[in-house]
Amino acid sequence: MKATALAHPNIALVKYWGKRDEALILPHQSSLSLTLAPMSVTTTVEFGATSSDHVEINGHTAKGSERERVLRVLEVVRAEKGGALGPARMVSRGDFPAAAGLASSAAGFAALAVAARAAAGLPEDAKAASMLARLGSGSACRSVQGGFCEWRRGEREDGTDSYAVQRFDAGHWPELRMVVAILNRDEKEVKSRDGMRHTVETSPYYPAWVKDAEAEVPRAVEVIQRKDLQALGDLSERNAWRMHATSLAAEPPLCYLHANTLGLIEHLREQRKKGMPVWFTLDAGPNPVLLTDAAHEVAAEALARACGAVDVVRCVPGGDAVLKSEHLF
Ligand code: PMV
Numbered sequence: 001m002k003a004t005a006l007a008h009p010n011i012a013l014v015k016y017w018g019k020r021d022e023a024l025i026l027p028h029q030s031s032l033s034l035t036l037a038p039m040s041v042t043t044t045v046e047f048g049a050t051s052s053d054h055v056e057i058n059g060h061t062a063k064g065s066e067r068e069r070v071l072r073v074l075e076v077v078r079a080e081k082g083g084a085l086g087p088a089r090m091v092s093r094g095d096f097p098a099a100a101g102l103a104s105s106a107a108g109f110a111a112l113a114v115a116a117r118a119a120a121g122l123p124e125d126a127k128a129a130s131m132l133a134r135l136g137s138g139s140a141c142r143s144v145q146g147g148f149c150e151w152r153r154g155e156r157e158d159g160t161d162s163y164a165v166q167r168f169d170a171g172h173w174p175e176l177r178m179v180v181a182i183l184n185r186d187e188k189e190v191k192s193r194d195g196m197r198h199t200v201e202t203s204p205y206y207p208a209w210v211k212d213a214e215a216e217v218p219r220a221v222e223v224i225q226r227k228d229l230q231a232l233g234d235l236s237e238r239n240a241w242r243m244h245a246t247s248l249a250a251e252p253p254l255c256y257l258h259a260n261t262l263g264l265i266e267h268l269r270e271q272r273k274k275g276m277p278v279w280f281t282l283d284a285g286p287n288p289v290l291l292t293d294a295a296h297e298v299a300a301e302a303l304a305r306a307c308g309a310v311d312v313v314r315c316v317p318g319g320d321a322v323l324k325s326e327h328l329f
Helices: 064-080 104-117 125-136 137-143 193-200 206-227 229-248 260-271 294-305
Strands: 001-007 010-014 019-021 032-037 042-049 055-056 087-092 146-153 162-168 178-180 277-284 288-293 311-317 323-326
Touching: 001 104, 010 137, 010 206, 010 229, 010 277, 019 193, 019 311, 032 137, 032 178, 032 206, 042 104, 064 087, 064 104, 064 125, 087 104, 087 323, 104 125, 104 137, 104 323, 125 137, 125 162, 137 146, 137 162, 137 294, 146 206, 162 193, 162 206, 193 229, 229 277, 229 288, 260 288, 260 294, 288 294, 294 311
Parallel strands: 055 087
Antiparallel strands: 001 042, 001 323, 010 032, 032 146, 032 311, 042 087, 146 162, 178 288, 178 311, 277 288
16 A cells, blocks of 8 residues: 655646636646656655654645645545545655756646555556646646646546646657756745636636637647647747736736846847747746757757856656655655
């Protein structure tokens, strides 16, 4: 009744921004991401060995909403086994550089879902694990598998058709690189969860975002299929701008961009005009992620550092979440 799994984070190229169901974490639109190596989170889950639930993340006992989200995922697994598993002990550790500016929650909940199912004796099942991970954090449903994953929004009210499917594995486009430029290490001012709710509730542009993003997913699949870096770069940038535009139009406005975010974007455009194949995407925070190829990853890192990046993480396409034989406890 003990299992350990390792999962990677992912970066969305077509973003998820806004829930139609807050409790089940069901999105208004589909999204598409690339799983990123080498960063990972490893999680061990054991049922029935303690007298009460214990959740430890990166050496600290989890409290508040962090603990509740983990327990929610464990509860679903217990219910699936008829409630006979008993209390759980969960220990999770990430190897992300300190405050990398990259959310570890996607990798964390994907590793938790895979480990918890295995610890409960449930069969390996990417679809079931994706739906389970989604209950912890929406974007986590895209980290159960490697390569390019599409989270299909689904139509059903119970969420049973809202999960991620792998469109291309990590080996499809090995030369692709994502370079995370950490301009600012502070905790984000408004968490994604709150930012997207505020945007759904108050932005007059929100319906346009939903329609546009849904239509971008098949286009993204098509350009990834033919490994067209320029087309994917253009698509990623416009999708990031549109996500931020819908948030900027909220009341009061929600601005995740910092002055140095815009400085980097401007410099990136100049370099592109000079022939460098580099584009960006931007989640709900100030740190851009640069999209380029293997031949230009060193130049992309230099570009980020020249624009004030305090840290840079160079990533390659990552693989599936996997079970490990070595446990954390
Ligand atoms: O899964 P959450 O609640 O961390 O939200 C993720 C939202 C974005 O990172 C901005 C976009 C995405 O699709 O990952």
